[in-house]
Amino acid sequence: MQRILVTGGAGFIGCNFVHYIMEHTGLHVTVLDKLTYAGNLESLSGLPSQRFDFVHGDICDATVVDPLTAAVDAVVHFAAESHNDNSLQEPRPFVDTNLLGTFTLIEAARKHGTRFHHISTDEVYGDLALNDPGRFTEDSVYRPTSPYSATKAGSDMLVRAWVRSFGLKATISNCSNNYGPYQHVEKFIPRQITNILDGMRPRLYGNGRNVRDWIHVEDHSSAVLAILEGGRLGETYLIGADGERSNREVVEKLLALTGQSPEAYDLVGDRPGHDLRYAIDSSKLRRELGWAPRYSDFDAGLAAAVQWYRSNEQWWRPQKAATESKYAGQGH
Ligand code: NAD
Ligand code: DAU
Numbered sequence: 600m601q602r603i604l605v606t607g608g609a610g611f612i613g614c615n616f617v618h619y620i621m622e623h624t625g626l627h628v629t630v631l632d633k634l635t636y637a638g639n640l641e642s643l644s645g646l647p648s649q650r651f652d653f654v655h656g657d658i659c660d661a662t663v664v665d666p667l668t669a670a671v672d673a674v675v676h677f678a679a680e681s682h683n684d685n686s687l688q689e690p691r692p693f694v695d696t697n698l699l700g701t702f703t704l705i706e707a708a709r710k711h712g713t714r715f716h717h718i719s720t721d722e723v724y725g726d727l728a729l730n731d732p733g734r735f736t737e738d739s740v741y742r743p744t745s746p747y748s749a750t751k752a753g754s755d756m757l758v759r760a761w762v763r764s765f766g767l768k769a770t771i772s773n774c775s776n777n778y779g780p781y782q783h784v785e786k787f788i789p790r791q792i793t794n795i796l797d798g799m800r801p802r803l804y805g806n807g808r809n810v811r812d813w814i815h816v817e818d819h820s821s822a823v824l825a826i827l828e829g830g831r832l833g834e835t836y837l838i839g840a841d842g843e844r845s846n847r848e849v850v851e852k853l854l855a856l857t858g859q860s861p862e863a864y865d866l867v868g869d870r871p872g873h874d875l876r877y878a879i880d881s882s883k884l885r886r887e888l889g890w891a892p893r894y895s896d897f898d899a900g901l902a903a904a905v906q907w908y909r910s911n912e913q914w915w916r917p918q919k920a921a922t923e924s925k926y927a928g929q930g931h
Contacts, residue, residue: 600672600714600827602627606658606704607678609638611782612718612816616677619820621646631667632678633657633696641914642781658700661707668707673714673827676704679751682785683722684929686747687871697750698757705761705769715769716827717758721812721837722748723773726874729810734878735773737835744872755835762833770830772823774838775879778900779816780907784915785922787811788901791850791864792908793919795857802931805869807847810876814840815894825888839879840892852898856905868930 603620607613608630617628628646631654632638643653656663658678668674678700680686680693701717708715724735725742743752761767778788791801822838830836844852851861884890894900908915 600626602629602671604629604631604667604671604674606631606674606676607638608632608653609634609640609642610677610681611637611786612777612819613677614639614642614781615779615816616675616820616823617643617646617651619817619824621650623824625650627651629654629667629671631656631658631663635680636918637681637783639781639914659695659703661703664703665707665710668704668713669711671713673716674704674708675716675718675823675827676701677718679718680747682783683745683747684785684870684926684931686745686750688929690746693746693750697747697754701754701757705758705767708769709761709765709767712768714827715758715767716823716830717755717769717771718823719755719771719773720748720751721773721775721839721877721879722874723752723755727876727878729808729876731876734880735837736880737837737883744874768832770826770832771835772826772838773835774819774822775812775814775840775842775877777816777819778813778904780904780911781914782816783922784918785925787846788849788853788904789908789915790922791853792905793915795853795859796908796912797919801850801853801864802867802926803846803850803864804867804931805873807850807864807866808845809873810843810845810878812839812878813842813844813849813897814838814892815900818892818894821893822884822890825884825890829888831887836884836888837879837881838884839881840894842897843876843878844897849901852901853905856902870931
């Protein structure tokens with residue numbers, strides 16, 4: 600494998616993956632990205648031009664996707680509409696990009712015999728009760744609850760059907776909640792960090808007891824590379840780092856890291872259909888591919904994220920006001 604196409608490489612996880620690939624492999628990377636509100640070319644600045652190029656385009660456009668897919672050994676597909684709150688306001692772009700975009704890519708990969716890795720989410724499995732000792736595994740039943748997770752579940756099903764019916768050379772990974780550098784300020788952790796830096800109080804949906812299973816984005820990247828290199832075709836791998844925390848615990852930790860009172864947050868209206876808890880059992884990935892997360896200390900990872908947003912205000916500042924006014928319109 601010498602050349603890969605990374606879709607959505609100007610977004611949060613995609614750009615971190617591209618930086619990881621540049622540092623840890625000799626692969627050539629082409630990024631295909633539509634540069635929606637969530638894409639930012641600054642996140643890819645400074646990459647070596649002999650190993651990297653960028654194509655501005657839409658994954659739903661077969662005339663763009665087809666030649667790019669033919670020219671590489673593998674496609675790693677991150678591009679998506681990714682934010683649940685947006686999917687509740689305006690679902691249509693989620694159907695277009697997550698379903699039709701994935702369809703367009705797998706048709707090209709099937710035609711050219713290109714290896715395909717599909718990036719997906721633990722949200723396809725719905726949620727777990729707060730007092731349920733269980734965790735999601737590769738055998739969990741699909742029970743998506745939001746327009747976002749329903750379209751991601753549909754995209755997984757398309758990939759699975761193309762594997763079975765057409766022999767598509769594909770793998771799928773479903774990962775839990777990521778945090779780290781270059782994450783859009785609409786998402787929970789960057790929103791609360793940048794609120795605190797701006798002298799505003801963090802805002803917790805509902806009672807703040809919902810639980811997410813946090814993983815540092817660099818650990819997601821190392822897992823995807825391990826699957827790309829050693830994963831069995833047709834298989835699904837769950838990616839997680841045993842990072843379960845309630846939203847309230849995360850906010851209290853952020854307040855402590857920034858020298859604020861632990862009660863200096865507000866409870867606001869809940870997200871409709873708000874999933875209670877996600878939890879990943881990643882033992883298949885660890886057993887088969889020897890993968891392990893490097894960021895096992897969540898508090899240290901969170902402190903590093905606070906430092907990144909402190910040091911990179913020029914990156915997030917242009918998005919902050921528009922994001923907050925969108926939330927104000929939703930009562931959040
Ligand atoms: P993001 O919203 O930060 O980035 C998405 C990127 O895709 C942006 O650069 C955007 O411009 C691009 N894009 C959107 N529509 C496009 C289109 N039609 N054509 C080309 N490019 C398009 O998302 P993210 O948080 O980095 O998530 C990346 C992937 O990882 C998604 O598939 C998401 O479902 C999955 N995922 C995310 C998380 C998480 O915690 N953020 C966890 C598990 C899985
Ligand atoms: O589980 C993986 C998923 O994680 C990914 O597939 C999604 O792309 C990604 O956005 C993320 O989805 P969530 O909905 O879990 O993430 P979000 O950052 O939007 O919210 C995390 C939790 O924090 C959730 O319980 C809602 C809550 N929340 C969020 C915001 C923005 C708040 O309490 N306050 C907020 O201001």
